[in-house]
Amino acid sequence: xxxxxxxxxxxxxxxxxxxxxxxxxxxxxxxxxxxxxxxxxxxxxxxxxxxxxxxxxxxxxxxxxxxxxxxxxxxxxxxxxxxxxxxxxxxxxxxxxxxxxxxxxxxxxxxxx
Amino acid sequence: xxxxxxxxxxxxxxxxxxxxxxxxxxxxxxxxxxxxxxxxxxxxxxxxxxxxxxxxxxxxxxxxxxxxxxxxxxxxxxxxxxxxxxxxxxxxxxxxxxxxxxxxxxxxxxxxx
Numbered sequence: 421x422x423x424x425x426x427x428x429x430x431x432x433x434x435x436x437x438x439x440x441x442x443x444x445x446x447x448x449x450x451x452x453x454x455x456x457x458x459x460x461x462x463x464x465x466x467x468x469x470x471x472x473x474x475x476x477x478x479x480x481x482x483x484x485x486x487x488x489x490x491x492x493x494x495x496x497x498x499x500x501x502x503x504x505x506x507x508x509x510x511x512x513x514x515x516x517x518x519x520x521x522x523x524x525x526x527x528x529x530x531x532x533x
Numbered sequence: 534x535x536x537x538x539x540x541x542x543x544x545x546x547x548x549x550x551x552x553x554x555x556x557x558x559x560x561x562x563x564x565x566x567x568x569x570x571x572x573x574x575x576x577x578x579x580x581x582x583x584x585x586x587x588x589x590x591x592x593x594x595x596x597x598x599x600x601x602x603x604x605x606x607x608x609x610x611x612x613x614x615x616x617x618x619x620x621x622x623x624x625x626x627x628x629x630x631x632x633x634x635x636x637x638x639x640x641x642x643x644x645x646x
Contacts, residue, residue, distance in 0.1 A: 424576075426576075451631055453633060453634070455634075455636075461638060461639075462622060462636040462637055462638045462639050463577070463622070463624075463634070463636045464636075465633035465634065465635070468631075468632070468633055475631075476632070476633060478633075479633070511576050511577070513634075515630075515631060517631070518630050518631065519630060519631065520565045520567075520582070520626055520629070520630045521567060521579060521582060522567075522634060523579060524569070524576040524577045524578070524579075525576050526575055526576045527575070527576045
C-alpha cells in the first residue's frame with residue numbers, strides 16, 4: 421500500500437519564481453489537505469480539496485497561492501512569485517470520504533533564495 | 534475557533550522510563566483526537582486516535598487518555614526508546630470528518646541513553 425506521495429522532496433527557488441508542489445493521495449482516498457509548517461512550529465492548514473473541487477481554502481493566502489486537484493493526476497499547490505517568507509515545509513495529507521484520520525506525506529521543503 | 538495546544542515545549546526522559554505528553558483543547562464539541570509523531574525531516578506519522586465516547590485507548594506501547602471534563606488528553610509511551618525521540622503533536626478536526634485539523638505547536642521528546 422503506497423502512502424501519500426509528495427514531490428519534489430526539496431525545492432529551491434529564487435525570489436520571483438514559481439513553485440509547484442505535487443501530492444498524490446493514498447490509494448482509495450479522494451480528499452486532500454495542504455498544510456504549511458514553519459521551523460519550530462506546528463502545522464497550519466491551507467486548503468482542502470476533493471477531485472475538481474476546492475472545499476475549504478480559508479488558510480490560503482489571498483494572493484500568489486493556488487491549489488487544484490484535477491480529475492486525473494496529483495493535487496498541485498502552486499506559489500507564484502515566491503518570496504523568502506514562503507520558505508517552509510509543505511505537507512499534504514489525505515483521507516477517505518467520511519474519514520476523520522488524515523495521513524501525511526513526507527513533505528516538500530521549499531527554500532527561497 | 535478550535536485551539537489545540539501542548540503544555541510544554543520539550544520533554545527529556547531516560548531510556549526505559551515512561552513518557553507522558555499532555556495536550557489541552559478548547560472546543561468542547563471536539564469528538565475526535567489524533568496524536569502524530571514527527572521525526573526530523575519527515576512528515577507527521579499517525580500514532581493513535583481516540584473518540585470522545587472513550588476515556589482511554591491503548592496501542593502498542595502507547596496509551597491515550599481523554600478527560601472531557603477538563604478538555605485534556607495525554608499520550609503515554611511505555612518503556613521509552615531512542616526511536617521515540619521526535620516531536621509529538623495532538624490534533625483535532627475542526628468540524629468533524631473531512632475537515633481541517635488544528636494542531637498544537639508540538640513537544641519535543643528527547644530520550645537519554
